[in-house]
Amino acid sequence: MTHALSRYLTLLRNFPDLTTEAQRAQYIVEPHRHFTRSSPLTFRRTVAFILQLVRKSTAVELHDFFGSLGRAPVTKSAFAQRWRAIRPAFFRDFFYRSVQDFYTCFGHARRWRSHLLFAVDGTGQTLPREQWIGQAFGFHQNQHDKVPSTRILLTYDLLNRIILRADLHTQHSGEIRHAYPNVEHLPQRAIYIYDRGYAGYGLPFLHRRHGSDCIIRLPVTMSPEVVDFVRSGQPDRLITVPLLGRALRTLRQLGLRPEERHPLELRLVRVELPTGEVEVLLTTLMHRRRFHHRRIGELYGLRWGVETGISHLKSYLQLALISAYTQPGVEQDLWSTFWFYNVQSACLLDRERAKKARTQHRYYSYRINRNVTAGLIKRWLPTLFLEGIWRWRARTKVLLDELLTHLEPYRPRPGRVRIRRIMRSQDRHVYEPNYRSAF
Structure with a gap:
């Protein structure tokens, strides 16, 4: 892990620390009532759960999330009460923080x-x-x-x-x-x-x-x-x-x-x-x-x-699979998906030199598979926000090494006539050639 990525992830890790009353009032609905007592769903855990993108049944996602923490899962009703207490502005500002910190930390962008x-x-x-x-x-x-x-x-x-x-x-x-x-x-x-x-x-x-x-x-x-x-x-x-x-x-x-x-x-x-x-x-x-x-x-x-980036948002990160049926919940999911995409891009950029060194003698040029690595990063995110500093750094190094095992050759193809298809509703998530969901 390079110094740039380490610094970038550290800044993101610290953002959910609402250290002042002004921050709590800005991002939490009725801050004097919510996230004030001991609960399995602390503010950081709720944020980490939403940011890892809830694309399956909420109950199944909660089971997997708390299982990775070694704790019994909470009910989806308990989670619904918690996420309603977080304003969408938190995830919007977190997304823009991911942009600002990227250009601050990655001077070699x-x-x-x-x-x-x-x-x-x-x-x-x-x-x-x-x-x-x-x-x-x-x-x-x-x-x-x-x-x-x-x-x-x-x-x-x-x-x-x-x-x-x-x-x-x-x-x-x-x-x-x-x-x-x-x-x-x-x-x-x-x-x-x-x-x-x-x-x-x-x-x-x-x-x-x-x-x-x-x-x-x-x-x-x-x-x-x-x-x-x-x-x-x-x-x-x-x-x-x-x-x-x-x-x-x-x-x-x-x-x-x-x-x-x-x-x-x-x-x-x-x-x-x-x-x-x-x-x-x-x-x-x-x-x-x-x-x-x-x-x-x-x-x-x-x-x-x-156009490729939009396709990745809709196909790999399944942007249309909104987990909530309220206006604040929809906004949270949209901003969380944009944030996730940027974090994935930062991790892949960090591995770019190592990828070139590994594939320099191969016939084709190679790129890291964004679909598979999105699934790996989803399962790693709780570590970033909820583990101690030494453990999350060690787990992050393991993750980055794992990203390099999922390479695919880039084979330029001759130009083809574009066939326009009408994508109706969520058709994109029913079938994609040579693509399976990693979530």
């Missing part, structure tokens, strides 16, 4: 030419079919039915596989409207990659204003400037466009006061796919020698990492 590399994308998530959950999170509605669901806007570190930010919103508001106000709070010295759903000139204006850069895929018929660029056959072109229309209105709704027709200097980059199709990328990376047009295309290709 991967970068591209000293830039962090992020992708911004959204996904929908079906929630338990309860009316009050739909009233809290919103509904997805068609001509036949309406189903409680939420939209999740993720800002995802492509090179370190860390979820930097997660924003929950309803189906009735577009992702781009939530992406705009986020830019102010995102790290500088970073490049943010967006797909066609975010096309426009408002995001480049905001990124430039707040000291970061972006790459956005544009429809080839978006504007006369883009159409003329596609026809020209040039690999890239510097353009100056006026700030007008929807972008200007949205920026003013954020409280900014850009001038109408404010000139915005940007760069268009042409990408030709093997199929002959032409893509157009808009970027604020203006230096042609340092950021060659081929490199811009390669960077956009890395955006697929956020």
